[in-house]
Amino acid sequence: MTxxxxxxxxxxxxWLAMAGxxxxxxxxxxxxxxxxxxAPRPTRIFEVMVLRWDILLKYCLETLWTTAIxxxxxxxxxxxxGLAVGASPFVYSGLYPLLIAFNAVPKVAIVxxxxxxLGVGALPAIITAFVISFFPIVVNVATGLAxxxxxxxxxxxxxxxxxxxxxxxxxxxRAMPYLFASLKVAVTLAFIGSVISETVGGNRGIGFxxxxxxxxxxxxxxxxxxxxxxxMGVLMYAACALVERRMxxxxxxxxxxx
Amino acid sequence: MQASPGSxxxxxxxxxxxxxxxxxxxxxxxxxxxxxxxxEFIAVVGPSGCGKSTLMKLVTGLLPxxxxxxxxxxxxxxxxxxxxxxAFQAPTxxxxxxTRDNILLPLEVVEPHxxxxxxxxxxxxxxxxxxxxxxxxxxxxxxxxxxxSGGMQxxxxxxRALVHEPExxxxxxxxxxxxxxxxxxxxxxxxxxxxxxxxTAVLVTHDLREAVYLADTVYVxxxxxxxxxxxxxxxxxxxxxxxxxxxxEFVDIVHDLRERIHMEHA
Numbered sequence: 001m002t003x004x005x006x007x008x009x010x011x012x013x014x015w016l017a018m019a020g021x022x023x024x025x026x027x028x029x030x031x032x033x034x035x036x037x038x039a040p041r042p043t044r045i046f047e048v049m050v051l052r053w054d055i056l057l058k059y060c061l062e063t064l065w066t067t068a069i070x071x072x073x074x075x076x077x078x079x080x081x082g083l084a085v086g087a088s089p090f091v092y093s094g095l096y097p098l099l100i101a102f103n104a105v106p107k108v109a110i111v112x113x114x115x116x117x118l119g120v121g122a123l124p125a126i127i128t129a130f131v132i133s134f135f136p137i138v139v140n141v142a143t144g145l146a147x148x149x150x151x152x153x154x155x156x157x158x159x160x161x162x163x164x165x166x167x168x169x170x171x172x173x174r175a176m177p178y179l180f181a182s183l184k185v186a187v188t189l190a191f192i193g194s195v196i197s198e199t200v201g202g203n204r205g206i207g208f209x210x211x212x213x214x215x216x217x218x219x220x221x222x223x224x225x226x227x228x229x230x231x232m233g234v235l236m237y238a239a240c241a242l243v244e245r246r247m248x249x250x251x252x253x254x255x256x257x258x
Numbered sequence: 259m260q261a262s263p264g265s266x267x268x269x270x271x272x273x274x275x276x277x278x279x280x281x282x283x284x285x286x287x288x289x290x291x292x293x294x295x296x297x298e299f300i301a302v303v304g305p306s307g308c309g310k311s312t313l314m315k316l317v318t319g320l321l322p323x324x325x326x327x328x329x330x331x332x333x334x335x336x337x338x339x340x341x342x343x344x345a346f347q348a349p350t351x352x353x354x355x356x357t358r359d360n361i362l363l364p365l366e367v368v369e370p371h372x373x374x375x376x377x378x379x380x381x382x383x384x385x386x387x388x389x390x391x392x393x394x395x396x397x398x399x400x401x402x403x404x405x406x407s408g409g410m411q412x413x414x415x416x417x418r419a420l421v422h423e424p425e426x427x428x429x430x431x432x433x434x435x436x437x438x439x440x441x442x443x444x445x446x447x448x449x450x451x452x453x454x455x456x457x458t459a460v461l462v463t464h465d466l467r468e469a470v471y472l473a474d475t476v477y478v479x480x481x482x483x484x485x486x487x488x489x490x491x492x493x494x495x496x497x498x499x500x501x502x503x504x505x506x507e508f509v510d511i512v513h514d515l516r517e518r519i520h521m522e523h524a
Contacts, residue, residue, distance in 0.1 A: 151350045155418075158318050158342045158428070159367045169363070173354045250353045250402060 040220040045227060048220040055209070060228050063194055063205040066122050067236075070129025071190040078134040078186070079179065082141025086175065087167055092142070099138060107132045107193060111200040125197040125205060132193035133186040140182035144175030177251035180244035187236045195229060265332060266293035267458050268317055268426070273326035274483075275312050285483035286312045289326070292477060292486060294460065296425075299452055301461040301469035301476045303515065305522050309484030310462040314428050317460060318342050330426075340368065343419030343457075345432040349411035351403035357414050358399035361386045364422040371422060389417045392454075393447050409440035413447065420451065429461040433468065442500055445471050449497055466512045466519075471498055478515060481522045488518045 001009075022042045028034070029041040036044065049056060084091045085099075107128055114124040148170055156166045198207025206225050213221035245252065275287040287309040294300055294317075302310050315321040316328055319335040328335040343364070351360045365371040365382050375382065390396055393413040403411050412432060419427055429448075433441040449472060452459060463469050469476045470492055478488035492511060494502060502508055 149348070149350060151346045151348055152352075154315075154320055154346075155344050155350055156367070157320055157338045158344050159364050159422075160338060160340045160369070161367045165367055169366070170352065173352065176354070248354075250404070 037217055037219050040223055044220050045223045048224045049227065052221065052224070056206075056224060056228050059204070059206045059209040059225075060232060062122075063125075063191075063198065063207065063229070064232060066125040066194045066197075066205065067129050067187075067190045067232075070126045070194060071133055071187055073126070073130045074134035074137060074186055074190065075183070077130070078137025078182075079141055081134070082138040082175070082179075083145065083167070083172070085138060086142035086145025087163075087171065092146075099135065103135045108196050108200060111197050114197070115201050120201060120203050122204065125194040125202060128197040129190040129193035132196075133190040136182045136185045136189070137179065140178040141175045144178035145171045148174060177244075177248040180240070180248055183240045183244065184237050187240050188233050191229065191233050191236065267296040267298075267330065268294040269327075269329040269332075270313075270316070271327045271329070273316060273323045273328055275309070275316060275321065276324045287316070288483040288485050290484070290486055291326075292489075294458055296458055297456045299459040299461070299472060299474050301463060301473035302479060303463060303466055303469050303476060303519065304479030304484060305481050305519060306464060308479045308481055308522075310464075310479060311430055312484070313479075314430055314460060314462050317426070318344070318428055339426075341422070341425045343422070343424035343427045345412075345415045345419040345427075345429050347431040347434040349403065349408075349415040351411060351414055351418070353402065353404055355402075356399065357390070357395070357401050357403060357406065358383065358386050360403060360414060361389065361399075361417045361421050363418060368422045386417070386421060389421055390414075392451070393417060409436055409444065412436060412440075412444065416444075416448070416451070420455070420457070423455070423457075425458060427457050427459045429459060429463075431463055432461075433465070434463070441465075441468070446499070448472060453497060466515045467503055467508075470494075470508060470511050470515070471503060476515060478518050487522075488515070490515060 025039075026041050026043060029039060040048075081095075085095055086092070110131070111124060111128055114127055118124050118127070145167075148166075152170055153166065156170060161169070194205065195207040198205035199211050202208045206228055210222045210225035213219075213225065270290050270292050273287065273290045274285065276283050276285045278284055290313060292300075302313055304310055312321065316323055317330075317335075319328070319330075319337050319339045322336075330339055351357070352363070355363070362382060366375050371382070387396070387399060390399055393416060395410060395413050395417070398406065398410065398414075403414065406414065412435075416432065419429075433444050436444065445468060452472075459472075461469065461472055473492055476490040476492060477486050478490070479485065480487045490511065494507060494511075
């Protein structure tokens with residue numbers, strides 16, 4: 001295999017793997033004669049996606065919108081809290097157990113509470129996306145700060161740097177790659193959050209579409225919704241990965257970025 | 259803060275340091291007394307774990323002593339003192355900054371440069387370029403540290419320690435992680451910088467040849483708890499070269515020091 005072929009194959013691998021999986025699924029449905037209501041064939045799902053693209057797109061955009069707002073809130077709040085937790089041992093020892101406890105609570109359990117407080121609509125979805133996705137951001141930013149090399153700290157202190165200068169000149173740039181790594185995880189979680197909220201109780205978004213299609217025994221549309229969520233998730237992940245590489249080239253040591 | 263003429267720049271008087279407390283209390287340094295004159299280059303050698311680095315942190319005020327007193331300029335040290343440059347075994351450069359920006363760091367932090375940094379940036383950049391050229395790194399300012407070899411990173415680290423023209427330079431095994439050839443080359447670089455600028459330098463090392471090559475005075479420390487067990491004035495003429503390290507005089511001094519340290523391991 002030549003070097004060019006090798007590289008082409010590397011690029012093609014994700015598509016080949018996906019195609020393989022779908023073909024397997026299609027064949028399994030045909031061979032075992034699976035009724036559409038249980039598991040529609042992928043070709044049938046794509047057919048529905050093409051036929052009902054306008055409805056899918058409308059609901060997708062609603063979900064995308066709530067996810068994006070929740071995610072942006074999570075970044076803002078997560079970065080601030082992460083900086084505080086990472087910079088101050090007092091904030092760390094005070095808040096960390098609370099954060100762990102909070103993270104252990106299944107977020108699906110708080111959606112009904114949010115419904116009681118806020119009613120149906122976009123707001124519960126935004127808040128669910130926010131609460132489910134800020135935790136990894138806090139942990140990563142705090143880790144980035146807490147793992148500053150002691151020597152680096154000594155260099156700064158011997159120069160007479162204040163705590164604030166150590167934070168801004170060493171801590172924050174050092175925490176950046178940790179932050180961007182966490183964003184990839186957080187954005188996927190934010191999607192899960194808003195779809196959970198839409199599914200538990202809502203009148204909008206792709207989660208609601210899937211729920212109502214399921215209620216009408218319209219499996220093909222339900223699965224089309226699933227596919228749409230997966231596609232949005234991958235796109236958002238890719239966007240975050242792109243930003244990550246742009247912003248923290250040094251953390252990749254120039255290897256990945258050609 | 260002017261010291262009276264003739265008095266040493268740094269004075270350690272029966273300085274002790276213990277880490278921890280209660281049963282886990284560990285004495286790292288005991289009754290260290292030494293003077294460092296302005297412009298003197300001293301080296302501290304000893305078996306590993308003898309509190310050499312502790313001594314360094316005490317002089318710079320990064321650690322407060324548990325006993326005795328540290329004075330700089332005749333004033334007791336109560337916190338990190340200003341105007342110190344530090345270089346460690348690890349280059350500790352910031353990977354997100356170019357080499358030039360790394361070396362500019364002290365000028366962004368230390369007064370009075372901090373105040374005029376924005377206005378005089380061009381002048382400071384010129385200063386960095388000159389310093390880089392003097393350690394053989396001319397034209398490498400735009401490179402990131404991770405694009406440089408280990409020896410080049412260590413040279414950059416020395417530049418960062420010196421750029422704000424500190425009165426005291428602290429060197430904690432700065433050449434320890436380098437191969438023998440690069441290390442010996444950097445001894446020459448270090449000596450040239452010192453001959454030109456005459457800062458006061460404290461070098462912590464376990465390489466006896468390095469200590470004798472660079473220092474005016476070598477202090478030998480005992481095993482933990484570290485005490486100063488031998489002081490050696492090195493009277494060899496400067497500039498010393500690699501040739502010097504093969505002369506009988508040089509070898510004798512190294513031999514004496516080694517024997518004293520071996521006694522610690524016996």
